[in-house]
Amino acid sequence: xxxxxxxxxxxxxxxxxxxxxxxxxxxHKERLPEALDLVVVPGGFSYGDYLRPGAIARFGTxxxxxxxxxxxxxxxxxxxxxxxxxxxxxxxxxALIRNRNLRFVSTTVPLRVERNDTPWTCRCEPGQxxxxxxxxxxxxxxxxxxxxLLVEEHRQILLRYEGGNPNGSMGDAAGLMNRAGNVFxxxxxxxxxxxxxxxxxxxxxxxxxxxxxIRIHHSEQPHD
Numbered sequence: 001x002x003x004x005x006x007x008x009x010x011x012x013x014x015x016x017x018x019x020x021x022x023x024x025x026x027x028h029k030e031r032l033p034e035a036l037d038l039v040v041v042p043g044g045f046s047y048g049d050y051l052r053p054g055a056i057a058r059f060g061t062x063x064x065x066x067x068x069x070x071x072x073x074x075x076x077x078x079x080x081x082x083x084x085x086x087x088x089x090x091x092x093x094x095a096l097i098r099n100r101n102l103r104f105v106s107t108t109v110p111l112r113v114e115r116n117d118t119p120w121t122c123r124c125e126p127g128q129x130x131x132x133x134x135x136x137x138x139x140x141x142x143x144x145x146x147x148x149l150l151v152e153e154h155r156q157i158l159l160r161y162e163g164g165n166p167n168g169s170m171g172d173a174a175g176l177m178n179r180a181g182n183v184f185x186x187x188x189x190x191x192x193x194x195x196x197x198x199x200x201x202x203x204x205x206x207x208x209x210x211x212x213x214i215r216i217h218h219s220e221q222p223h224d
Contacts, residue, residue, distance in 0.1 A: 002028045002057045005044035007079065007191060014191035015040070019207055028057070032065035037214045038075045039066050041082030043135075043189055053096060053138045054084035063089060075119060075210060076183045080136055083175075083185030091183045092176065093151055094143035100168030104137040108199060110162040111174050111188060114155065119213035120177060120184040121158050123205045129162055130202035132188040134174075139187040141169040141176070154179050159186055184210075 001008050008025055015023040023040075026032060032039065046057035057063065063085070070076045070091050078086040086092045099105055108131055113124040124130070143151060148170055151157060159175035167187070175186030190203030 001025050001042070002044070002046035002060060004046045004048050005042055005081070007043035007081075007189065010189075010191040011040055011042040011079065014194045014203070014207055015211075018194045018204065019211055021211055026062055028060040028062050030062060032062060032069060036069065036074065037218075038077065038210060039069055041066070041076070041078040041085050042191070043080030043082060046081055046085065049081075049138070052088075053081055054086075054088040057081075057085045058088035067091065070178075070183050073180070073182055075214065077120075077210065078183075078185035079191065080134075080139075080187055080189060083187055084138065086183060086185045092178055092185045093147060093156070094141050094170075094176075096138050096187070097140045097142055098138055099136070099140050099166070104135075105139070105166045106133070106135040107166070108133045108193075109164075109166055109174075109188065111159045112162040114158050114160060118158060118177060118181055118184075119210050119217075120175075120206060121209055122213050123209040130159070130193075130205065131200040132190055132193045132203050132206075133199075134166060134188045136167070136187055139167040139169065141167075141173045141187075143170060151176065158184070159188070 084096045111130045113128045157173045157176045160172040177184040190206040193200040193203030
């Protein structure tokens with residue numbers, strides 16, 4: 001949780017109350033607790049998005065632990081501003097810049113699942129359409145052309161905008177993982193789509209995917 005983070009309660013609820021796992025907030029000046037299975041960097045406007053989204057948060061005390069955790073193979077999820085923080089920290093490729101239309105976009109979008117052999121999508125089906133909200137002004141994922149081709153070659157884009165790109169992202173990318181597969185960032189908010197009363201429960205599939213993957217592969221986790 002950074003100054004300006006505003007999705008921590010929804011994220012905690014999605015993991016703890018909805019999906020039934022132990023989840024706790026960590027303030028940006030604190031250190032990560034021991035024996036973690038997953039770190040989630042939630043959405044919001046860390047440090048008011050000054051300089052550029054995620055640029056200041058990337059240097060927070062807790063982020064040094066997050067970077068080390070990821071390099072040791074720990075699972076790290078970044079949602080919206082969290083995705084931006086992870087790109088700034090070098091844990092995910094590319095950068096998130098202003099939406100192509102230069103406007104803040106807040107709506108529910110259809111997303112196409114590209115593959116389900118990953119920790120982040122194992123509860124989904126390839127080609128499945130998920131309806132999940134977005135709310136961002138800087139969701140335009142861009143990369144150098146040669147590096148973008150490598151991202152495509154290694155099938156790192158797991159979610160693509162379907163039927164219209166709301167921000168101009170290369171390859172219609174809505175969510176992508178690192179090459180090792182243990183870090184994932186997405187601009188849509190799965191924590192806001194965990195119950196039909198919210199308009200969609202499709203976000204649960206993404207959250208339950210990583211929970212199920214960790215439970216199945218628990219003995220392989222670096223901090224057990």
